[in-house]
Amino acid sequence: MTNRVDFDQYTADYNKLLQERTDFFTKDDGYFARYKVDLVKSKLKTPPRRILEYGCGIGRNISFLQKCFPEAAIVGTDISAASLDIAREDYPGVQFILEDESLSNHDTFDLIFIAGVFHHIPVIERDKVAQKLRQRLSSDGDIFIFEHNPYNPITQRIVSTCPYDDDAVLLRPKELRQRLSGAGFQVKETDYCLFVPPSLPKLIWLERYLARVPLGGQYVLHAKK
Template sequence: MTKEKVDFDQYTDSYNALLREGTQFFSANEEYFARYKVDVVRDIVTTPVKRVLEYGCGIGRNVPFLQQAFPDAEVIGTDISAASLETARHDMPDVRFEVEREDLELGQFELIFVAGVFHHIPQSERAGAMNTIARRLTANGSAFVFEHNPYNPVTRRIVNNCPYDADAVLLKPSELRGLFSGAGMRPSAKEYCLFVPPRLSALSGLEKYLGWLPLGGQYWVRGDRT
């Protein structure tokens, strides 16, 4: 059954509050999730980065962390929600934000960051979205896509109870890897993540050893354009 698509313009003012409410069992600070994912990418990317795109940036929650992680790079954000981008522009007037559309030309990027976007894209449109990402990557550029882990029952419960996830159809890692391959990119790495809450920071060192275990709250896949 096709789910009715969520209008994210309706959640612009309440996005962070809803996120905090839905994930408070893990962390009461919604910034934790943004910093965590950007840190994962920063630890992996060792080549120079001049331009970074966040595809599906919403209200721009991840952008400051991307700027901190890649201080010499231009960071640009796109999203289909014009209202969300207005909030982002208000908070970060020096950053370029654009409404995502099929004919949008932004040039190419060494790094594209995508966090929790594809489960909102209708399944019939996911290949087209990945083709757009591939087209915007430089040769040898990389895209990192973070998604909810459908194998984790807590994650599924959070998604099922979240208003702005009403249209969500979770992807298995195999589907995401297939989308990368179908767009002409090489899926070069995959790990599960978000195992240890920040309140158990003494155990955070275990995260790097658990990437193979399909019990993390989320997972990520890296795709390289060759």
């Protein structure tokens, strides 16, 4: 694996780089964030009171979390100080914390939302991160982790040509399940997603029937403490 990517270098161009690699699927740069948050909301039985987005970056998912869970207090953490500076400007009502600096070990959350982060975590550190996330989850909380699907050739191509994915080591769903189970999580389900582009709205309903087919652009793991 190459050296870990410094996301501070990509904060200004992050949205542009992402759009360049995904506009074949949709030209709506908010689609993926909205899709993921809506999917999480559909699987929750009780609205969360406190939400942690681990690896929030510049805050692309924050507005959708706010819309879907308007009563929740939201905290975003990341290892990129420059990304958090942008997020703070755009979402002044949200608390953003540089990872491991100020978040108390006693802070717990009803929902932990993670999108496209684990493939950037060095393999040797993934178990430690899983254990840390379990400490941050409330006793009846839910964690949802979205990851790139390594079985999808288009996803593989996007990752291989994206400059801020130079350090990416994609995880098979089995690895992610094992790491979370090893940290003490109860893994509830793993579904594949992002099959149908929004330009084909009449076919979106197929997504729920394809959730077990390992061809979606990404997959989502749902676990509890």
